Amino acid sequence: MSFSFSEKPIAMSIQRHTLSHQFCARIVSMHRTAKAALAIAVDLVALPVCFLIAMILRGGDLQLAKQFSPGSYLLVAVLTIAAFWLSDLYRAVIRFIDHRLLTLTGLALGIAVLCAYLTLVFLNEARFPRSALAIYWFIAFSYVVMSRIGVRKLLRSKRGPCAGKALAVAIYGAGEAGARLAQTMRDGDEYRPLCFFDDKHALNERTVAGLRVFHTSRLVELGAALGIRTIVIALPAAAPERLRELMQRLGQAGVPTKILTRLVDLADDKASDKSVLRDAIREIKFEDLLGRPPVPPRLDLFARCVRGKGVLVTGAGGSIGSELCRQIVTLSPARLHLIDHSEYALYTIRQELAARFPDLPIHAHLGSVCNADLVERVLAAGGIDTIYHAAAYKHVPLVETNIVEGLRNNVLGAQIIAAGAAHHGVQTCVLISSDKAVRPTNIMGASKRIAELIFQAAAARAAGGYAPGDGAGTGAANGPAHATGNRTGTTFCMVRFGNVLGSSGSVIPLFQRQITRGGPVTITHPEVSRYFMLIPEAAQLVIQAGAMAKGGDVFVLDMGEPVRILDLARTMIAMHGLTERTPQQPRGDIEIQFIGLFPGEKLHEELLTDGTVFPSEHPRIMRMKESALRPNVLETCITCLMMACETHERGPIESMVKAIVSEYLPSTPAPLPQAPAEEPAPAGLIRRFVPFRI
Numbered sequence: 129m130s131f132s133f134s135e136k137p138i139a140m141s142i143q144r145h146t147l148s149h150q151f152c153a154r155i156v157s158m159h160r161t162a163k164a165a166l167a168i169a170v171d172l173v174a175l176p177v178c179f180l181i182a183m184i185l186r187g188g189d190l191q192l193a194k195q196f197s198p199g200s201y202l203l204v205a206v207l208t209i210a211a212f213w214l215s216d217l218y219r220a221v222i223r224f225i226d227h228r229l230l231t232l233t234g235l236a237l238g239i240a241v242l243c244a245y246l247t248l249v250f251l252n253e254a255r256f257p258r259s260a261l262a263i264y265w266f267i268a269f270s271y272v273v274m275s276r277i278g279v280r281k282l283l284r285s286k287r288g289p290c291a292g293k294a295l296a297v298a299i300y301g302a303g304e305a306g307a308r309l310a311q312t313m314r315d316g317d318e319y320r321p322l323c324f325f326d327d328k329h330a331l332n333e334r335t336v337a338g339l340r341v342f343h344t345s346r347l348v349e350l351g352a353a354l355g356i357r358t359i360v361i362a363l364p365a366a367a368p369e370r371l372r373e374l375m376q377r378l379g380q381a382g383v384p385t386k387i388l389t390r391l392v393d394l395a396d397d398k399a400s401d402k403s404v405l406r407d408a409i410r411e412i413k414f415e416d417l418l419g420r421p422p423v424p425p426r427l428d429l430f431a432r433c434v435r436g437k438g439v440l441v442t443g444a445g446g447s448i449g450s451e452l453c454r455q456i457v458t459l460s461p462a463r464l465h466l467i468d469h470s471e472y473a474l475y476t477i478r479q480e481l482a483a484r485f486p487d488l489p490i491h492a493h494l495g496s497v498c499n500a501d502l503v504e505r506v507l508a509a510g511g512i513d514t515i516y517h518a519a520a521y522k523h524v525p526l527v528e529t530n531i532v533e534g535l536r537n538n539v540l541g542a543q544i545i546a547a548g549a550a551h552h553g554v555q556t557c558v559l560i561s562s563d564k565a566v567r568p569t570n571i572m573g574a575s576k577r578i579a580e581l582i583f584q585a586a587a588a589r590a591a592g593g594y595a596p597g598d599g600a601g602t603g604a605a606n607g608p609a610h611a612t613g614n615r616t617g618t619t620f621c622m623v624r625f626g627n628v629l630g631s632s633g634s635v636i637p638l639f640q641r642q643i644t645r646g647g648p649v650t651i652t653h654p655e656v657s658r659y660f661m662l663i664p665e666a667a668q669l670v671i672q673a674g675a676m677a678k679g680g681d682v683f684v685l686d687m688g689e690p691v692r693i694l695d696l697a698r699t700m701i702a703m704h705g706l707t708e709r710t711p712q713q714p715r716g717d718i719e720i721q722f723i724g725l726f727p728g729e730k731l732h733e734e735l736l737t738d739g740t741v742f743p744s745e746h747p748r749i750m751r752m753k754e755s756a757l758r759p760n761v762l763e764t765c766i767t768c769l770m771m772a773c774e775t776h777e778r779g780p781i782e783s784m785v786k787a788i789v790s791e792y793l794p795s796t797p798a799p800l801p802q803a804p805a806e807e808p809a810p811a812g813l814i815r816r817f818v819p820f821r822i
Contacts, residue, residue, distance in 0.1 A: 164218040168209055170275075175205035178271050182264035186257050204244045204261075208268060211240040233272055241265050294320035297358045298351075300344070300378060302326040306362035307337040309388055309409075314338075319409075322354050325378075344377065351381035358705075360409055362388045372699055375412065379702020382717065387412050412703055414629045414636060415662050423661075423685060423748045425668040432675035433556045434459040438511040441466055442497050442545065443519030445473025447628060448560060450480075451667040452516055457481050459671075463489040465506055467519065469496045497541035500548075507552040515557040516670055517545045520576070522562065525726045527572040531781055532773045535575050542579035543766060546586040549618045558674045559583045559622040561682075563659060563733045566624070569795040570728025571782075577789045578766070580682065583620045584756035585763075587680030590617030621677035624684045624735060626659030628666050635693060639700050647709070647718035649697045652725045657690040657732050669749065676745050682752040683744065684735050694720070728795055757788070 179201050183192055212218060215236040217229075241261045294317055299306045302324040313319040324331075324341040331341045342350060350356070359378050363370070371387070378385050386409050415422060433439075434456055441456070443449040444466035450473075456464060464481070468474040471494055478492045495502040497519045506512070520538045521527050527534035542559060549557040561580050564573030629636055635658075642649045661669075665685065673683040701708055701718045709716030725731065736752065744751045757765070765788045772784040786792050 167218055168213075171209055171212070172205055174271055174275070175208050175268060176201040178267045179204045179260075179264050182260050182267050185263050186260040192257070192260075200248065203247060204240075204264065207243045207247065208237065208240040211236040211243070230273065234269060237265050237268055237272075294318060295357050296320050296322055296355050297360050298323050298325055298347075298354070298356045299339075299360050299362050300325045300374065301362035302328075302331050302334075302336045302341045303362070305364055305388060309360065309362050310337040310339055319360075322356060323350070325359075347378065347381050351383060356381065356383055358383055359385045360388055361385065361412075364388055371412065372695060375699045375702045376695070379698070379705075380707060382705060382707045384705035385412060385702060386410060423665055423668075425672060426746050429672040429675040429745065430455075430459050430668075433514045434461050434671065436460065436462050437513035437555075438463045439465070440506065440512045440515045442468075442515070442517050442541075443560075444468045444492075445470050445477050446518060447663060448625075448666055448670075449516075449518040450477045451663045452518060452670060453477055453481055455664070455667045455671060457485045457488060461488070463491065463511060465491045465493065465512060467493045467495065467497060467502070467506065469494070469519075496537070497545055498536055500544050503544050503548045507548045507554070510552075512552070513555045514674060515545060515549050515554055516560070516674070517542065517558065518560045518670075520560070520579075522572065524564065524570050524572045524728055527575070528570050528726070528728045531571045531778065532776055534571055535578075535769065535773055535781070535785075538572070538575035539578045539582070539766060540770065542582045546582050546620065549620070550586055550590060554618050556619045556621075556674045556677065557583070557586075558670055558677070559620070560670060561622045561624045563624050563626050563684075563735050564730070566734040566736065567791045567793070568789060569730055569793055571785065571794075572728070574785045574789045574792045577792070578769075578785070580622050580754075581757055581762055581788070582766070583622050584680045584754070585759035586618070587620035588756065589759055590620065591679050619674075619677050619679050621673055621679070621681040621683065623670050623673045624682060625666055625669075626661050626685070626687050626733065626735065629660050629662055635696070636700075639697055643701060643704050643706065643718055648721040649701065649718055650721050650723050651693055651697055652723055652729060653731060654694050654722055655692070655731060656694075656725070656729075657692045659687040659690050659733055659735060661685060661687055672746055672749065676749070676751070680756070682754055684750045684752060686748040686750060687735070690732065725795075730795075762788070 176198075183196070184190060186192060212233075215232055217233060217236060241264065245258060245261055297313070297319050299310055299321055306324055306326075310321045310324075313321045321339055323339050324336055325344045325347055326332075326341055327344050329343065332343045334341045347359075359381065361371070361374055361378070363374075366374070366387075375385060388409055439456055439461045441449050441452050441464070444453055445468035449468070453464065453466065466474060466478060468477075474492050474494055478490055481488070481490055491506075493502060493506055497503060497517070519541055521530075521534045527538075546557065546559075548554075559579055562573060562576045564570065565577040565580055566573075568574040568577055627634055639649055669683065669685050673681070676683070697720055698708055706717035707713065709719040736750075740753045742751045742753065756762075765784070769781070769784045769788065772780045775781070782794055
């Protein structure tokens with residue numbers, strides 16, 4: 129390739145520019161140890177020169193400097209490097225030059241000068257002027273600071289062509305974390321910090337880490353003007369309530385919001401690596417907005433019902449069932465049985481588990497828990513010690529319009545599992561229930577309460593409290609469902625969930641789809657609220673409940689304060705970098721519509737009934753004691769309920785449900801909730817299906 133006379137200097141300049149980029153890139157990509165070795169090598173050359181200059185300044189010419197051997201100069205340099213090394217100055221990140229680093233450098237040099245003086249005196253260097261060491265301190269300090277700043281500026285100016293493609297970001301929080309984050313971003317080519325936003329008026333219009341600080345009230349005004357593409361919240365220890373509030377406020381700018389999670393990553397030299405910085409700055413997750421810290425499990429409770437045991441999970445392909453399986457396989461069970469009616473869901477979870485634990489015997493059984501023959505075959509094969517019954521229909525509006533199938537699946541399935549567990553001597557059987565079982569207003573919640581009654585009755589029989597066919601008395605049994613006498617049967621217990629974030633029936637996937645389509649986001653009522661828990665929390669609660677159960681227990685997780693669904697929707701809109709469309713902001717991106725409560729939907733859910741609450745072995749898990757129907761009465765009622773389902777008439781079915789669950793109060797859809805009047809169950813229906821009083 130040939131160049132003309134005028135093109136040749138340009139080509140040579142471009143070549144030199146490219147080589148300088150490559151040289152700087154190679155330095156940046158070096159391992160920390162190699163960088164430290166390079167810095168030591170440079171200092172080993174520069175520090176003797178600094179000492180030589182100090183001697184010249186002290187003597188006024190070279191005569192004084194010539195009186196000392198080169199070994200003396202090298203000795204001072206080695207002592208200085210040793211002081212730097214012991215002070216971790218060679219581990220310090222060049223981009224973080226602050227007052228603390230300057231103070232540490234000065235102290236290290238002071239120690240080096242003192243050691244040099246003592247060493248030279250020990251070596252009988254009597255002619256050595258002490259003031260030369262003081263001059264050396266100032267010269268070496270200036271060299272260290274200027275060299276580090278110079279290298280930082282050089283690397284910043286040679287970041288290459290990718291620097292122009294960096295994402296323009298604003299940082300919320302002009303504190304220490306924000307300042308360090310801004311300096312880190314400048315040294316990479318992924319982010320380009322533009323400014324800070326902060327709520328502190330004292331910082332307004334100030335400069336932090338070379339960037340202007342603006343009050344958060346100017347975010348919308350300056351967002352478009354500055355070309356901000358992303359906002360990073362530099363508050364690593366922010367509480368969930370604070371994050372939710374910030375998300376809604378910062379979301380007004382209409383750009384995505386991320387969060388700085390770990391400040392410690394930025395203090396490490398490895399933060400120059402893109403992957404580490406990318407991990408430190410991440411999207412805000414739903415668990416960040418939970419309103420409480422996640423509940424940690426007690427690992428000692430896990431092993432009791434799983435390790436070395438045969439485990440059966442029903443509904444294994446669902447959101448909760450599949451997470452249960454994922455947690456169980458890590459606890460070294462002897463074997464794992466899965467039941468699910470969905471072929472695809474069962475296939476998917478089995479493949480996932482088999483890939484992770486190829487040596488674990490996993491048996492997948494396709495079918496419904498309402499199929500008594502299937503359940504009998506699985507249990508009769510033997511080797512099952514623990515059952516987690518997660519199979520159920522949980523979607524309130526669907527079950528409300530399909531009450532027959534909902535009741536059959538949730539009630540009959542629980543009855544078959546409980547009877548099979550007792551008959552085959554399963555050690556522990558855990559029912560996954562719902563907070564909607566507390567004073568239910570819908571068929572789904574009522575069906576889960578009936579399932580709880582089934583497990584309570586099974587626990588009473590296993591404890592020897594009642595025998596099958598016991599006709600002594602009628603009505604509810606007073607006191608706890610479990611007895612304190614000698615118990616030789618299966619331990620039955622129940623776990624009540626709130627709404628599980630990210631599960632198939634959660635509002636999160638619904639809102640996600642609605643926002644992706646451009647809205648509107650539909651909410652039943654502006655004041656509706658729910659308790660939320662994470663899927664791992666739910667699975668861990670189930671496993672721990674089985675380990676703590678004594679028989680007939682109801683376990684509830686302390687889920688903090690309920691979350692208003694409207695706030696959750698607004699936060700999700702902000703997380704997508706969009707704004708809410710309102711009459712005050714007609715140009716917003718996503719509209720929120722209120723469609724009224726569904727039939728049977730509550731405005732606020734409850735976790736606890738009027739029963740007695742006791743602490744458990746886990747500080748965040750509560751144990752409840754509730755009343756229960758006598759087993760023989762309950763069996764007759766369920767038989768009558770299944771007979772009512774054969775009629776496919778809503779009135780008789782609801783009346784029979786009411787006869788079993790006295791606190792069941794079916795509600796009607798209304799934009800504003802009103803407590804429905806309690807109506808007594810039709811006496812004719814009770815006489816038709818139940819030959820005695822309940």
